[in-house]
Amino acid sequence: MHKTYLIILTALCLLLVGAATAAAFGEIRYPDRPLNLRADRSAQARWVGSLHPGQKVRVAFMKDGWVAVFEPGETRADESAAVGYSNVRYLLPKPTRVEPETWGELVYTPRKLNIRDASSINGKLVGSLEAMERVKVDFPEGDWVMVFRESATIRSQMNALGYCAATYFEPVTAGASGTQAAQPAEDPGASGGAEVRGAAVTPPAVQAPPVPQPAAAAQSPAPESVAITDASGDWGKVVTLQREVSLWRDRTSGSTQVRTLKAGERVRVDFLKGGWYAVFEEGEVLRSENRALGYALRALVDGEGGDADAPQASPAPASPEPASSAQTRPEPARPESARPEPARPEPARPEPVQPEKTAAASGGERQTLVMDRSRFSGAKRPDPTPDKNAHGYQYRLLEKSETKKYGVTWITLKVFLSTTKLPDSNQLKDFSTTLWNEHRRAMRNLVVHIYLPGMDTDDISYGVVSFDDKAMLELWVRQVALFGTKFL
Amino acid sequence: MKMPKTCLFILCLVLALAATASAQASKVGFVNPQRIINESRIGRIAQDDLARLGREKDRRVRESLMRVEAIKAELEKGTLSVSEEQARERALRLAAREYEMLVEESNADIQSEERQLIQFVMRRADSILRRIAEEAGFTMILTDPEIIGYVAHSMDITDRVIKELDAMI
The missing domain is CATH 2.30.30.40 (SH3 Domains)
Structure with a gap:
């Protein structure tokens, strides 16, 4: 009898060990930056997707410094189940920076x-x-x-x-x-x-973002939802934290950490965006993002034990994806409410832009700078070989992708422009317009990122020209991206 | 009696040697990233780039505001028929909403660009920093001015990093 039990027990143990081994092929890694996925083990292979910094993935089948990337829960230890390939040096065993991005x-x-x-x-x-x-x-x-x-x-x-x-x-x-x-x-x-x-x-209890008020616009560049709540303070949601939660100055763990909240503390959260909540004192009555204590990852705040005392202000379904697009799209269905007051913007100095006052230039603000040490570890790659002609330029289309930003679908073109002379704004505009004419699609915006010889095509681009489906929207160049090239 | 004295002497000698060794191993340097951004040529170029982006965004925001004002002016004339007026009011609401979103998106874009540019500059500075650290025998370089109470001038290598960065342009 004992022997039978022993045999069954041993068999069960073996099964469990086998199952665990099957589930745990490869290893879990986290990209330390936005990382492209390729169709094969080469930087020249077709672009198939991307990972955001800190995204959990399973990697296996390393060869020539490249690994096959899998969903973290993947159990098929088979390369055909891979969702792409990436260079292993950008995939670290522990997350160093987390910037979740919603997609789809x-x-x-x-x-x-x-x-x-x-x-x-x-x-x-x-x-x-x-x-x-x-x-x-x-x-x-x-x-x-x-x-x-x-x-x-x-x-x-x-x-x-x-x-x-x-x-x-x-x-x-x-x-x-x-x-x-x-x-x-x-x-x-x-x-x-x-x-x-x-x-x-009819989104539930979402406060209409205010039409820019003249005075507010002059004082703060970002118009934010500021509304005095009713007596019950009925906005956002109050949660009791189940663990220690770090608060950050911005919606990225690359920003400064401003405070750590202890498990058991009660706070109010709202303004869910990109997987980050703005966190307030529990008794906060003003719904204004600039009164937030800081930002915290939604996954840490909601956890298992978040008790919602008040209804959610942001419509957040089980998955954050649909909310982002639904929230950010203009909603012409809403105007029945109060008539917006665009009549007032006369003295509004819209100045969304005050780069001189930004942290980079201010000198006084504390910042956490993430230094990407791996950038200089390898030798510089040779320039891509151009294979097309447009507007008198030889060029190569390095990458074409589509993504959603602020509820709008953007087609992104990464282009290497083979030239010996720095193109001026008009030349960039003409060249980009030619590409836009070729790749434009109805109801989609398009942005062209232009790289010149000597530049790292995985880093920031020189020219950025954006279009909607009717005309050019913006054109600007980053002189700093020419550092290390013959053009600067 | 003689034995304990000898032991004590050896112990002191070992401790003194260990202290010297540990002092030699912990040469700490300091570099101020804010000064690199503000004072190096590449940092200033990055700031100019950001300002240029700011102006471009500002131009779009102003254009959007002008559209709002143009519709509003039409409405204020009071010469429109009822149906035209309703159409203009709808257009006004839409234009106001677009303006508002543009302001919000522009600010988000500028903040994101600022982070990218700072990181670009600091990555360039980092390669120099590492070389200087190896040459000068630093075991650690601190980069956060907030946590520094005092730093001897000889340990602050910010000027050297800025100089070498400038030499690369």
């Missing part, structure tokens, strides 16, 4: 939907989505989008399930709870979609 949009489809391997009806069928199934979408291509699992954390084209037509998706909003979206309604065609849309146009 959380959506569901009210009907069963085919997934194809290309952005066309002629693409091969590679799978299907069930009605009301939640997925994440990104990398729009015309009327098609790449579809990802809801749980996907890495923004990479290699992480996608395939392509679906974008028209069949509905956004998952704060109003649509997990069960609402996941469970098919009795009449999914009508009620499911209609409920969600209804919730989207």
Whole structure:
């Protein structure tokens, strides 16, 4: 009898050990900077996605200094499950800097939907989505989008399930709870979609951002939501911290740490943006971001034990992705409320920009500077070889990607311009306009980053020219990026 | 009696040697990043770049504000029909919203650019810093002026870093 138990116990132990070994292939790493993912083990390979600083990933199969990157929860120790390749020197065993970035949009489809391997009806069928199934979408291509699992954390084209037509998706909003979206309604065609849309146009208790007030605009460059709350102080949410939480001066762990809150302390949080909360004293009555004690990572604040005493001011569904786009997009549906007062901006000196007063120049402010020591460890790479001509310039398109910023889809072009003479603004404008004409798409903005010979194409660019789908928006150059080249 | 005295002497000797050794091993230097940004040529170029971006953003914000004011002026004339007036009011709300978002986004962009530029300059300074540290035998270089109570002039290598940075342009 004892022997039988012993054998069963041993078998169970072996199974557990086996399972643990299977789940734990490779190792967990964290990028120390925004990091590109490539389709192969080479910096010249096709760009497939990117990681944000501090993002948790699993890496394995190292070869020539390059590793295959996997979702952190990936259990298939197979290179075909990799979501891209990256240089291992930028992936550290411990996070040194955390700057979470939201990507994609959380959506569901009210009907069963085919997934194809290309952005066309002629693409091969590679799978299907069930009605009301939640997925994440990104990398729009015309009327098609790449579809990802809801749980996907890495923004990479290699992480996608395939392509679906974008028209069949509905956004998952704060109003649509997990069960609402996941469970098919009795009449999914009508009620499911209609409920969600209804919730989207009436966000819960979001205060309309103020129209810039003349005096405020003159004093502070950033117009922020300032509103005296009602007697109950009903804004944001009050949480009891379950652990020690660091507060930072800005929404990045690269900024200065201003304070550490202890476990058990009660604070009020609001202004969720990019995965960071603004943190206030519990009794704070003014909803103004500049009265915040600092910023804290949402994951640390919400944790397991965040008790919400007040309703959330920012519509934050289970996943932060859809909220960002929904919040930042202009909402023409809102004007019924109070008539905005654009009538007042006359004396408003909008001065959003006071670079002279910024921390760099002020001299008095304490800053934490993250020095990226690995930048100088390797020899300088040779310039890319140009392979195209436009506007009298030989150039090479290094990278083309699409991303969302402030609710707008941006096409980003990284271009190496082979020239011996520093191009002036007009030449940059003409050249970029030619590229814009070639790559522009309806309802999308486009930005061209221009690199010149001798520059590090993984670092900041020289020229930055941005367009919307109708005209050029901005053009400016960074002289400092020419440091180390023959142009400076 | 003689034995304890000898032991005590040896102990003192060992302690003295250890103290000397540890003093030699902990040569600490200091560099002030703020001065590098403010006083080096590359730092000043970065500040000019940031100011240029500021002006570009300011231009867009002013244009947006002018659009708001133009619509408002049309409305104030009072010569529009009811339907035209409603259309203008909608346009005014939209323009005001765009203006407001542009101001917010511009500030966020400038802050983000400022961080990028500072890091760009400091990465260049860092390569020099490391070389100087190795040459001069520093085991540690502090970069945060807030935590320094006093630093001897000989240990402050900021001027040397600035000079070498300037020489690279």
